[in-house]
Amino acid sequence: MSAAYILLCFVLVLILFSIIGMLAMWVDRKLTARLQFRVGPPWYQNFADFIKLAGKEVLIPEKANTFMFVASPILGLIASGIAGTMILLVFKTKTVFPADAILILYLLTIPSLAIILGGSASGNVLASVGISREMKLLMGYELPFVCGLVIAAIKSGGSSLSSIIQFQEQHGIIIGSLSGVIGFVIGVLALQGKLGLVPFDLAEAEGELAGGSLIEYSGLLLGLFKLTKALLLVVGPLFLISLYLGGINISSPAGIITGILKYILILVLFILIKNTNPRLRIDQTMKLFWGWATLLGIAGILLAIAGW
């Protein structure tokens, strides 16, 4: 596999996944609106938002560190793009591409770190409150998420993403077992935190923090953050699908259709959790993640070792 081919895949993933991600964000907004008895935005809404943001003035605050301020949205976008490329290549080539689940976990952390970097570079007080929450949130959900990953790794006997998928092709999907269910539940919760959806949207709290860590961002840079979020909304669920739901077989049409169904299932789960829960305070969030989510994760690991 040549570098040019991987680069091509990367560009493809950036375009394709951001389109899918923006449509998924529309599904989120529309469903939320319908659940609140509203009409909701038209399907092209997020595209219009992005084009509009791209055409607007970019303001860089006086106190900001210009380089970090501009670089961090790009960093986040590239990291989530690379994670997406790896997952896609694993789906496509099965064994050849050596992508490790732990590496993807790291890559998925970078967008959150980018928000933290960008927020702290902007020199705004409210942004600093936002990033302190974002940091705590990051440390919070990462721990149970790792537990969930360990469950999948123990079940399949290796943390390489392709070996996890191949194991599931031969022995049935991991979510079919009790520990797999636990891992999936934790994974969904952690991703909800990573995507900043409602029970865990305290870093971007529109109400009291006026946009939180992104408060000083405008124009294209804000658009890049939105794009990163759209990408994560695809890459995150795909990662979960490959860990617990057997991956997606993109070489046959039937595989693609079941893959889309799996994706929609996870997306709807996210939206339902988002719409039925109020926002948690940071201490409640930490209690949830480091408390029972981690305990559940450890129980899941023990179950996985016992072979359940």
Place this chain on the structure above:
Amino acid sequence: MNLKIRALKKSLWVYHMSGGSCNNCDIEILDCLTPRFDIERFGMVLVGSPRHADVLLCTGIVNKKCVERVEEVYKQTAKPCVVVAIGACACSGGMFRDGYEMGGPLDKLIPVDVYIPGCPPKPEAMIAGIVKVLEKLK
């Protein structure tokens, strides 16, 4: 009409700024988000930071304390942006015209694009005003 303006027309993000209103106009603005009016179907959302905003909705007479702040918020908004004066107070000063705290009206401080009179204006009136904004953005 180029793509930029077309996208802008479909996705107006609204920042709500109170320059010393009696709070009634602000409540009517929030009414626009309720299921009955639902401005999100036109792509409008309320944002928390002027940096993200395309439309500044200003309410109130802009009292002397608020003058600097209103000007500052206008400067911080990413251009192109539209300024809408909501309510009799922001348009002309209304019944506080001769008040000792009067620092406005709004158009003395920053360029205003649309005036929506009323005390407070109905959500329908605001939506009609926003439609005028859309016509203006060409």
